[in-house]
């Protein structure tokens with residue numbers, strides 16, 4: 001019986017990883033900027049993302065890195081706005097260790113959970129993050145940063 005369950009489980013895992021690897025990735029041609037909306041992006045960032053990515057949380061109280069830090073990391077590897085949006089959307093829609101670039105944060109806080117937003121919503125979020133000056137975490141404004 002246990003053996004049967006085990007082979008079922010393995011089959012499910014195999015099918016799961018196969019279908020994941022088949023998921024279509026966004027390409028730059030897929031970004032339809034006309035359909036994206038800064039206002040929707042702002043609403044989602046302010047009501048959802050900052051609850052975890054809080055720029056005002058002290059380093060000890062953090063449950064996730066501040067968005068401003070994430071933005072700088074994504075900017076450093078993206079040449080264009082489209083690339084930035086694609087990278088961020090790929091991660092946020094299907095968080096996985098392979099898509100993550102902040103490996104130290106994955107180790108420290110655990111991998112972010114998927115939030116159930118559509119790709120288009122998260123593209124609006126990423127466009128908003130790209131185009132907006134985000135609040136810096138407090139320690140960045142002071143001389144004695146603790147990190």
Ligand code: HEC
Nearest residue numbers: 048049052063064070100101102105106109110111112125
């Ligand atoms: C329930 C808490 C929570 C919420 C809500 C949340 N995140 Fe996260 N997020 C995390 C944690 C924890 C990490 C760090 C670990 C990781 O990278 O997966 C993270 C990491 C990230 C990363 C960096 C991933 C990487 O390693 O490359 C991005 C980008 C991100 N979040 C975007 C968002 C956006 C956009 C929203 C709002 C739509 C959001 N997050 C909402 C917890 C959250």
